[in-house]
Amino acid sequence: MGDVVSTHLDEGRREMVSARTRQVMAEFGKIYEQQYAVALFNSVRFEIEGGGNPQSQLLHRKDPLQDKSIFSGDLFQYLEENKKWRNRFIYVADSYNISYYENRLAHDRGLHPKGVINCAGYKALTSMDEYLELLNSCLPDTKAKAGNSPFLKCASSFLLILWHPYARHHYFYVRTEKEQKKWLAVFQDCIRHTNNGLSEESKVLTPAFTDSLRLYRQAKGHYGTWDMMCGDPARILANLVMETLHQELRALIGPRLKGKLQQRQRDWMLISDAVYRQVLAQTRLQFDGMVQACEVEHPRLDASLRTDMDQIITSKEHISGRIRTLVHSRAEQLLRSSVQPYITSILEALMEPVSRGFSEVRDVLFREMVEVSKNTLNDGGKEALGKHMEKVSMLAFHPVKMQSCYEKMEQLSLEGLQQRFEVSSPSVFIQRGQILMREQMDDAVYTFEQLLHQSLDGQSGDQLFKVIQRCQDRVIKKYDYDSSTVRKKFFREALLQIIIPYMLKQLYPVYSSELPKFRELIFEDLSRFILVENVFEEVVLQSVTKDIMMAVKEAAVQRKHNLYRDSIVLTNSDPNLHLLGEGPIDWAQQYGGGEEEQAARGGNRKRRQVVSMIQLEGMGPLPYGSCLEVPGVEEIPEESEVTEDVQEKPISTAENVHHQQPTNTVEYVHHEPHGPPPDSPDSVDEIRQLINPVLEVVVPFSEEGDEPALTNGMLPLEEGQEIKAITTVTEMLPRDSAVESAIQELEIAVQEEEEGERLVECTLDSDGELAPPSSYSSPRHHDDSGFQSPTNENGEEEEPQPGPEEGDAAGDAVVDPEQVEVTVEQEREVSNGESETGETKGGESTEDDSDAVSEI
Structure with missing residues (x-):
């Protein structure tokens, strides 16, 4: 891989990439320096004159994801x-x-x-x-x-x-x-x-950057929305450089790539990624330098603005009037013939999916609040309320629960209008609408939290239920009003984003040669804050704003869109509501949010997770560890191959055998301890032991004779096994215990007989052919296992171990994948002269009959 990149991206081409990046950043930097002063002027003017959007009814929290993942x-x-x-x-x-x-x-x-x-x-x-x-x-x-x-x-x-x-x-x-x-x-x-990487809270840096980017692309002939305006400014600038550089490098390097199509595609992606990382590092460094240079000038520009604000505003209005007179007739003609007939169609295309999305947000919010009421009433007490509110508080940031809302917005389509107004893709509007949905959901949830928390003092039982209902109704009412305001603002901005670039593309080439003469009307001291190009755009925007506002007002009257009219204002409904939003509420600490929430705030300082884990039904843990490779497709067996493998048969352990009957036994056990695998063998004897393990055999011993009692004269050995030593161990237990154990063993034997399973089997992992278990597995891996592919700290699927005392030794035994379990079956004679078959009949066993069990 590295050879491919270094071969086709040598020092000469890397220098070419750096030079192109410097060129783009230098051109952008000149525009950014100018737009920074204009954005600062607009910010200070807004601060002095006031105005803006109507005050929202819902509260807004500053850091909703604090201590969350x-x-x-x-x-x-x-x-x-x-x-x-x-x-x-x-x-x-x-x-x-x-x-x-x-x-x-x-x-x-x-x-x-x-x-x-x-x-x-x-x-x-x-x-x-x-x-x-x-x-x-x-x-x-x-x-x-x-x-x-x-x-x-x-x-x-x-x-x-x-x-x-x-x-x-x-x-x-x-x-x-x-x-x-x-x-x-x-x-x-x-x-x-x-x-959505550009902060809306920055009233200078963000407008300066977006206006500079738009003017730069318009100078290159690119009007309209841009799909790759994604991420922070450095990434957006890297995408801006790659927009042209990528095509040049592809034409230069593409024909020289060797190999099959798949290999050429793979090599080109590696080269493209290397170029992109180089460009991104350069744009980040140079943009940071631009911002620092402008911030150094900020105090001086701010002082000059506040001193000459009246003169700057008067001069700008004079220039605007002159330009408006120049472009009015042609702009009106273009508006009537090419824009007005399509405003209603664009608005309808936008409003239907957006309204459905915000309506779904309302429904999800309502269902969650009703669920809180029901659970609190059923479970009773503030402890149950705290547990459910901990989950509801992060509703807006739960991708799965919000997915139904986002999907409604995904249905937005501007087919037919995209080509006419040069809208590259509706993705810009879709993602913006989804971000607004999330913000409205979080504001509604946060307001519900604050109202409920304020009203909980001294409430319990039915009173608590009524308090939740009142808070719920108030929040829904406030959400309806705020969502209507947010949607109308979104519609106006979307219409401007679609229409203004189209009009500028038609008008700017006509008047671009006449605009420089207006610069002579601006005093030199004020020229940094008044740019003719910006004034021209504002004039074009004002020419179409009236029509857009009227279209949105007419749509608000229609009941199907669930929009409030602008004349409807909620006032004095909660005069002290904004005094409530002082900070987040720790429901788990104040009212008890359940064991998970309490543990999350314990000494381990683990961040609480917004999306909870779920356990997949019918899916076992992964047979390979988190750090192990997954085999290739050709190494993974088909389902039919897996089902043909022998399955593990329930057996009892050697400890249970000792409690079954008084027998003289010889233990048949592999000399390898339970637990983690042993270290590599250091001696020849240890190596021989691994190849031919020494086995100890457990066989029934006759009370009357001195020799072991074997029914068929054979020991049940696997191929390659041999007996090195036989040790006789005599252990006597009370008769009643032996009888009881024998009866239970016979019942198990009858069940096994019906299934017809009389094979000497080896323990096999459910996916044992795929890969060995991870040596990095840890009990900590299962803390929040569930949905995600679980790790394999319990890679072996443990079968229940039946026995006289099920769950004691059998339940505690840890089975290692390398251990082999062998059951020695005692053959029984079949009546009427039939040959020995190994099938067990309930009435033929005595108290001395038992299944000798051995573990390896």
Whole structure:
């Protein structure tokens, strides 16, 4: 792999990549420096003049994921280095970055992860055909057949693939469809969160960056939305560089790649990932330098703004009036002929899935609050309430529970309108709507928590139930109002994002030559805060804003969209509500949130996990450890082959035999202790012992004679075994105990006779052919096992051990995969002269008859 990258990405090409990155960043830096001053002016003006959106009815918490993690579990990951599948422990922290470790123990010990995936710009796929369709676009004039994987052989059809146009792809699989759905929801939530990497709380840096990016792309002829505006500014700039550089390198390197199609695709992905990492490191360093340079100028610019604010506003309004007069007629003509007829269609396409999504959020919220009421009433007491509220508090960040809401938004389609208005994809609007859904859900849950917590003092029983109902009704009412406000704002912004780029593309080339003359009307001291290009865009925006506002108001009147009219304002319903939101409520500590919540806040300081683990029904633990390779597809047996293998037969242990009857016995035991495997043998005798183990045989001993009583004159030895020594051990037990033991043994023998199983068998792991158990397995691995592919600290499936005292010695015995258990069956004579068959009849046994059991 490294040879491929170094061969096609030598020093000359790496220098070319660096030079192209510096060029793009230099051009962007000039625009960013200008837009930073404009964004600072807008921020200070808004601070002085006030205004803005109506106050929300719901409360908002600052750090909802404090001391929380999203999810963790085991997945099978494909390693490109050796083309093997390996079981990894995946941990998703509150940053939504995906960290994968060698095993759970490595994570618990605080070791560094094997790798971290930032999901910005990725797509989560579950179909190989869908992945191949995207992969075919990576190299020109190459196509792979839909039924063939490029270089991936997987033992499961439940794939999870993270695809990126420039960065490395990641491949995972799980064992069940249920696991796949849950992990897919988690991955999609990671992508959704990391794509939304620009902080809305930054009133200067974020507008300066987005305006600079838009103006840069418009200067290159790219108007409209951009799918790769994903992640933090450094990643967005890296995507900006790769937008053109990727195509050039593909045309330069692609024809020189050797080998079959699958190998060429794999090599190109490695090269592309190496280039992307180089570009990302460079854009991060240079953008940080841009921000620091602008922040140094911030105090001086701020002082100048506050001193000359009135003069700056007057000058800007004068320039706006002149430009509006210039472009008014053509803008109005374009608006009437090419924009107004489509505003209603665009709005309808947006409103239907968005309204369904927010309605689903309301339904999920209502169901959860009703569940809290029912459980509190049934279980009784504030302790039960605290337990359920601990789970409800993280409802907005539970990807699985929120999935039904997000799926409604996934149905957004702008077919027909995308081509006309050059909307590359509706994904920008889909992810924005989903982020707003999550924010509204969290605000509603947090408000419910604060109202309920305030009203709990001195309440119990039926009164407690009534308090929950009142808080529930108030929160739903507030959610209806706030969600209506948020949706209307979203519709206005989406319409502007679709229409304004289209109008600018039509108008800017016409007036670009006349705009420079307006710069002469701006005083030099004010030129940093008034840019003609920004004023021109604001004039175009104002020309269409009136029509957009009217369209949204008309839609609000229609009952089907569940929107409040702007004239409806909730006032004085909760005058002191915003005084409640002082911080998070620790339900587990105050009211008792259950054992899990209490343990999570114990001395181990383990972060509580938002998505809880579930135990898969009918699925045993993994037969291989977290750190072991998973064999290739050709090494995994078919289901029919597995069923043909012998199965473990219930037997009783040697300890139980001693309690069955008074016998003189010879123990038939492998001289190998229970527990972990022994160290490598150091002597010749030890090596011989491993090859031909010394066995001790347990056989019935006659009370009358001096010789062992064998029914058929043979010892039940496996091939390759031999007896080195016979030791006689005499142990006498009370007669009544022996009789009782013999009766129980006979009952077991009759059941075994009906099943027809009379074979000398070896203990076999359920998936013993796949791989040996992990030496890294630890009891800590099962702390929250369930949904995720569980580790194999109990890799052997233990069968119940019947015996006189079932659950004593038999239940405590630990069976090692290398141990062999052999049952010595005592043959019994068959009446009427028939030959010996080994079948046991209930009336033919005596108290001296027993099954001698030996363990290896």
